[in-house]
Amino acid sequence: MMEHNLSDTIALLTRTPATLNSLLRDLPETWTHRNEGGNTWSAFDVVAHLIYGERTDWIPRARIVLEFGETRTFEPFDRQGHVRESHGKSLAQLLDEFARARSESLEALRALNLQPEDLTRRGRHPAFGVVTLSGLLAAWSAHDLTHLHQISRIMAHQYRNAVGPWSAYLGVLQCAGHSS
């Protein structure tokens, strides 16, 4: 396992919009607009959630760490915030919006011109208490991966019956849904 490395984090964050675009754009809605049952999310919902995170979570919190340190607690993240974000939009619109929002976030990150010592600066998370800027940025990239993991699971779920006995060999169908 590696320590946090800012350029590795940026390399990953940069690729996520194109990855989701390649996976999801123009795919039949049977894959993109169905969920895992009940109140769970579809791939469409996940993209909206990622946009909402760009606006309210990662860069805004990084700024709070740099300006206020531990003295100002981050705003709690609204896990239903994506509902407003996606209302009346198509998946193609959301994919475009996510690409634009991520690109703006990365521009803002570069403009912060973070030095190694900045990464150790501390902020206050509403649930975790004291956290570091380094942890926040690492979590941003791992959050992309959590939702890629989730989207692949949501989509595979649609074929749970269709695959018949192969379900025993398909790990994604054994995943208990840790990343809602």
Next chain:
Amino acid sequence: MMEHNLSDTIALLTRTPATLNSLLRDLPETWTHRNEGGNTWSAFDVVAHLIYGERTDWIPRARIVLEFGETRTFEPFDRQGHVRESHGKSLAQLLDEFARARSESLEALRALNLQPEDLTRRGRHPAFGVVTLSGLLAAWSAHDLTHLHQISRIMAHQYRNAVGPWSAYLGVLQCAGHSS
């Protein structure tokens, strides 16, 4: 959950090479060449396994179903076959090779000109016994998703320490590794 639909299956299978390309090409090797410890696979290994599957698993088995039905059992799949496949190659080479192999597979699939009644044809799997062509094709697409799920998990694992307390909120880090 939906029944198997051939055009939905093809839509998904068509996108996987570009998805992996967007996610992995030119990414630092810290993401692509590390595994989850011990004898587990890296993202690099997974791409090699997908190539090996194109050559030996999906289309070859579909042909066996169509030619021999239940009378000929599929060759067992070699889960270590990818080791020879990737020896001495770069990830960029494997991504190119996977794109080519998948494109050839999809061309072969179209050339089979499958009709709805063909999808109910039966073959014999070495572990499951009687299976249908429909199940085989659905499993092919869900197998792509299982490995996208796995790659996102392998990559997130590299930041398990770096994310600090956020690990509690990152579902991918709770995944027990069903898709080795």
